[in-house]
Amino acid sequence: MDKFIADCLECHFRENLCQGLPAIDFQNLFESTTQINYKKGELILKQGLKTKHLVYLSKGIVKFYHDDNGKGLIITIDKAPTLLGLANILNEDINVFSIYAIEDCVACLIDLTKFKFLILSNRQFMLNIMSLSTAMFRKSIFNFISLAHKQVNGRIADILIHLSENIYQSHTFILSLSRQELAEFAGCSKENVIHTLRNFDDDGIIKASGKNLEILDFDRLQKISKTG
Amino acid sequence: MDKFIADCLECHFRENLCQGLPAIDFQNLFESTTQINYKKGELILKQGLKTKHLVYLSKGIVKFYHDDNGKGLIITIDKAPTLLGLANILNEDINVFSIYAIEDCVACLIDLTKFKFLILSNRQFMLNIMSLSTAMFRKSIFNFISLAHKQVNGRIADILIHLSENIYQSHTFILSLSRQELAEFAGCSKENVIHTLRNFDDDGIIKASGKNLEILDFDRLQKISKTG
DNA sequence: CGCGAGCTTGACGTTGTTCAACTAGAGTGG
DNA sequence: CCACTCTAGTTGAACAACGTCAAGCTCGCG
Numbered sequence: 001m002d003k004f005i006a007d008c009l010e011c012h013f014r015e016n017l018c019q020g021l022p023a024i025d026f027q028n029l030f031e032s033t034t035q036i037n038y039k040k041g042e043l044i045l046k047q048g049l050k051t052k053h054l055v056y057l058s059k060g061i062v063k064f065y066h067d068d069n070g071k072g073l074i075i076t077i078d079k080a081p082t083l084l085g086l087a088n089i090l091n092e093d094i095n096v097f098s099i100y101a102i103e104d105c106v107a108c109l110i111d112l113t114k115f116k117f118l119i120l121s122n123r124q125f126m127l128n129i130m131s132l133s134t135a136m137f138r139k140s141i142f143n144f145i146s147l148a149h150k151q152v153n154g155r156i157a158d159i160l161i162h163l164s165e166n167i168y169q170s171h172t173f174i175l176s177l178s179r180q181e182l183a184e185f186a187g188c189s190k191e192n193v194i195h196t197l198r199n200f201d202d203d204g205i206i207k208a209s210g211k212n213l214e215i216l217d218f219d220r221l222q223k224i225s226k227t228g
Numbered sequence: 229m230d231k232f233i234a235d236c237l238e239c240h241f242r243e244n245l246c247q248g249l250p251a252i253d254f255q256n257l258f259e260s261t262t263q264i265n266y267k268k269g270e271l272i273l274k275q276g277l278k279t280k281h282l283v284y285l286s287k288g289i290v291k292f293y294h295d296d297n298g299k300g301l302i303i304t305i306d307k308a309p310t311l312l313g314l315a316n317i318l319n320e321d322i323n324v325f326s327i328y329a330i331e332d333c334v335a336c337l338i339d340l341t342k343f344k345f346l347i348l349s350n351r352q353f354m355l356n357i358m359s360l361s362t363a364m365f366r367k368s369i370f371n372f373i374s375l376a377h378k379q380v381n382g383r384i385a386d387i388l389i390h391l392s393e394n395i396y397q398s399h400t401f402i403l404s405l406s407r408q409e410l411a412e413f414a415g416c417s418k419e420n421v422i423h424t425l426r427n428f429d430d431d432g433i434i435k436a437s438g439k440n441l442e443i444l445d446f447d448r449l450q451k452i453s454k455t456g
Numbered sequence: 457c458g459c460g461a462g463c464t465t466g467a468c469g470t471t472g473t474t475c476a477a478c479t480a481g482a483g484t485g486g
Numbered sequence: 487c488c489a490c491t492c493t494a495g496t497t498g499a500a501c502a503a504c505g506t507c508a509a510g511c512t513c514g515c516g
Binding site: 378380381416417419420423438 | 498506507
């Protein structure tokens with residue numbers, strides 16, 4: 001977790017979410033901000049702790065992870081650039097889930113008090129943040145639905161589609177997730193993940209060997225997602 | 229769907245969510261609002277339609293319902309007083325799910341344009357709304373987790389606990405939901421709901437006959453929720 | 457009374473979990 | 487370089503959970 005001086009002026013966060021925010025406010029927000037490097041596997045936000053800051057992820061891939069008496073569940077996978085921790089604020093500020101780096105990450109911590117002050121003082125900024133927050137909510141609803149009434153086939157298809165379209169943005173990629181993590185994402189056992197990937201492979205839908213994954217027949221994957 | 233002039237001045241919405249809102253703004257917001265009665269089973273918000281208003285529910289119980297190619301899923305059950313439709317606004321304003329009355333309801337429609345104008349013009353009001361919105365998000369995460377790695381036993385226990393604690397606020401109540409709807413809430417078949425309720429009954433945990441339900445052993449129900 | 461919707465039951469097959477044994481690869485130390 | 491260990495991945499078989507189906511039941515209502 002090395003620390004650097006954040007180079008805020010060229011930051012994606014500023015250009016997008018902070019659109020309309022006066023330079024002085026932006027600088028004030030990030031005045032004491034330190035940029036932090038996380039290695040793959042490291043904890044970024046811990047479930048159950050009271051949060052003192054938001055995390056602006058400028059580089060890398062993370063998992064939202066909920067631990068429930070030892071049984072893990074991956075709520076979603078997200079990648080930079082994004083703002084982490086929104087769901088935790090404005091109520092009791094207790095983190096509902098943990099966030100882990102599943103690839104090396106670069107992030108900035110944003111002081112929560114300053115952040116709250118700022119959303120109250122700037123309308124456009126608050127609208128941006130609210131919009132982001134409800135978008136996340138929507139996404140989680142769709143995950144929720146996938147889990148609720150698809151079987152493992154369909155859920156794994158969903159996951160592969162999500163990873164391919166939103167995370168790696170390619171039909172060929174190197175998985176950052178272990179089989180166990182895939183299982184925690186799909187809500188099934190790791191053996192079941194393996195069996196399912198094997199079946200997909202036998203059917204010529206994907207080519208999977210270890211961490212290397214290639215989607216050969218995207219259409220069929222989408223068909224399985226719909227019927228599974 | 230009879231219409232009445234809303235009696236806004238004594239309304240719970242005003243006393244709570246609109247705290248800090250000047251009387252003039254409140255009156256303006258509800259100026260053209262009509263109070264509406266919904267019969268049990270009636271549709272309040274329709275999934276897929278562009279929404280023109282929020283719904284303030286002042287009386288009754290509703291289900292959030294997502295239809296996915298004929299397969300239904302109840303996302304949550306909520307009761308008055310509450311504000312419906314928040315998750316839909318600020319993005320594309322397309323309803324992600326439908327909302328149905330599962331008991332007779334009374335509601336006020338709130339014009340979306342006026343509402344948006346108001347949250348932008350009043351900080352405290354916006355904070356109240358954001359807080360409500362993230363609270364909903366949190367709740368949905370917990371449902372999500374329940375579905376993802378509990379089996380039917382545990383999910384049904386969760387549902388009974390939720391209904392008892394949050395909706396009916398009693399250990400004895402008359403279910404507003406059919407067996408089929410319970411199944412859509414638990415993400416399983418209606419037969420499975422029936423079997424499970426029967427088992428709970430045989431074990432002396434509940435007494436279920438038709439719509440009448442009594443929780444005899446709340447502790448055991450919580451134990452099942454944790455281990456199932 | 458007869459009809460129909462919702463409810464109930466049990467049998468059966470499918471899906472998914474658990475378990476136990478095995479393999480592959482990466483690291484470690486002599 | 488080999489032996490050892492540790493972890494992740496893989497496989498298949500036994501078993502439990504769950505969905506599907508088909509039949510019968512109950513109760514309210516015309």
